[in-house]
Amino acid sequence: MSNGADPFDLASIITAHDEGNFADAVVPPIFQTSLFTFSDYDEMIAAYRGEKVRPTYTRGLNPTVRAFEEMLAKLEGAEDALGFASGMAAISSAVLSFVEPGDRIVAVRHVYPDAFRLFGTILKRMKIEVTYVDGRDEEAVARALPGAKLLYLESPTSWVMEAHDVGALAALAKRHGVVSMIDNSWASPFFQRPLTLGVDLVIHSASKYLGGHSDVVAGIVAGSKATIARVKAEAYPYLGGKLSPFDAWLLIRGLRTLPLRMRAHQASALEIARRLQKLDVVETVCHPGLANRLPAGLNGTSGLFSFIFREGVDIRTFADHLKLFKLGVSWGGHESLIVPGEVVLQQKAQPNSAHAFGIHARSVRLHVGLEGTEALWRDIEEALAAASLS
Ligand SMILES: Cc1ncc(COP(=O)(O)O)c(C=O)c1O
Structure with a gap:
């Protein structure tokens, strides 16, 4: 890449x-x-x-x-x-x-x-x-x-x-x-x-x-x-x-800092996506960088991706136990964010349908910010420990 x-x-x-x-x-x-x-x-x-x-x-x-x-x-x-x-x-x-x-x-x-x-x-x-x-x-x-x-x-x-x-x-x-x-x-x-x-x-x-x-x-x-x-x-x-x-x-x-920020978002998000992919509690990770190769013309990946939990994780508890990933819309800033799919599916705005946006109820979207890969991964592990039902 x-x-x-x-x-x-x-x-x-x-x-x-x-x-x-x-x-x-x-x-x-x-x-x-x-x-x-x-x-x-x-x-x-x-x-x-x-x-x-x-x-x-x-x-x-x-x-x-x-x-x-x-x-x-x-x-x-x-x-x-x-x-x-x-x-x-x-x-x-x-x-x-x-x-x-x-x-x-x-x-x-x-x-x-x-x-x-x-x-x-x-x-x-x-x-x-x-x-x-x-x-x-x-x-x-x-x-x-x-x-x-x-x-x-x-x-x-x-x-x-x-x-x-x-x-x-x-x-x-x-x-x-x-x-x-x-x-x-x-x-x-x-x-x-x-x-x-x-x-x-x-x-x-x-x-x-x-x-x-x-x-x-x-x-x-x-x-x-x-x-x-x-x-x-x-x-x-x-x-x-x-x-x-x-x-x-x-x-x-x-x-003026776009290249520096994009490299940092790419490195942290890709590493976190790879680690999530290895967890038993995760069904699928939707991150273009996990494919064998990126499409022609896409020369790197940014900080935003989503993944789907298997049954057995309480997503509300997971989201509430995260300290660095804040519950918040938008993305692209310095800070890490999480949006649970089940929350978005409650939105009243019309027209609206899960099919139109491809949002799964057990999915969450993460924006991986600039706080550092290891601190962010620790945050995820601690929240997962609290949220795993088994
Ligand atoms: C992919 C994408 N395009 C466009 C927009 C709309 O941009 P704005 O909120 O600046 O109007 C957003 C906002 O979240 C977005 O995520």
Whole structure:
């Protein structure tokens, strides 16, 4: 397994992006302002006519947000990127930029539940249909694509972590004239760069590894100039889910340690997954790194995976006895987290079904943070000792 360092452009995130600007500050300033004034009438009319690109109003353009967008575009190998107020704002704005009533989307099964709910509520009311396929079954994807407008990917998928050959799926989409889009939050650009594999648009919940400190909710969409121009023309300004300058600044800080954090998440999570796999009380561990090889284009694995307990473990007692793994949603930060599947299955949000997300009642999802492998494993062993019924 490669460590993902090549062709990742480490220097572009370590080096200040703004050399020569802002007194050569190592860290860019936060432009915490809603608007930018004009020196005279001519300057204002030039901006309105689009003759000069300059910040006017932060919902359109803000230098701190732009700095983050440019850094992320570089990391993903994109020509351009747009920052959003959440991962869901990025997903909804990107999807709505490429479909209209009567269109059909092909999506891999087990996508992030709120993306599934976006498809099953707002898009359904707009008469946009979604066909779900097993992304590992390329023939099934090929059969579903004719006549579709958009291929929506997430690899590995949420919870059950089905990992796909993203390049092969992108090639299928191209062959059928279908735009392809992927949620790359799990791998981050450090381990997977989908645009280099032929995908048209990359989306992130930047709330996860890009931020990395659990202090930001944000999203990003990256792609070619032409695809980003399409999102920028309508959904970005009119749906208005714009990234804030302060959150962009926090994300810039997060990006600088992305490679270090991703290596640490990978090492601890993989080791814990391997140890769990050997336990009698564990039925299955869903972690892409346990397969003989990763799919082409996925150069490493992150900290999020799930596993299924056999009968005989009291999951409530297990969760309550963990000290380092906290009960909590989200993931991608410095801290370790646990979500029991039986709790998620109680959620009232609609549409909802265990089948849609692949969540087993005896499964738990772990996010392995940066506390250290041995301390985390001790935490699991102690909680297991309290929770084993036999
Ligand atoms: C895989 C994945 N995609 C997208 C999102 C949505 O991102 P956000 O919470 O930033 O809106 C999440 C959030 O948990 C996620 O896990």
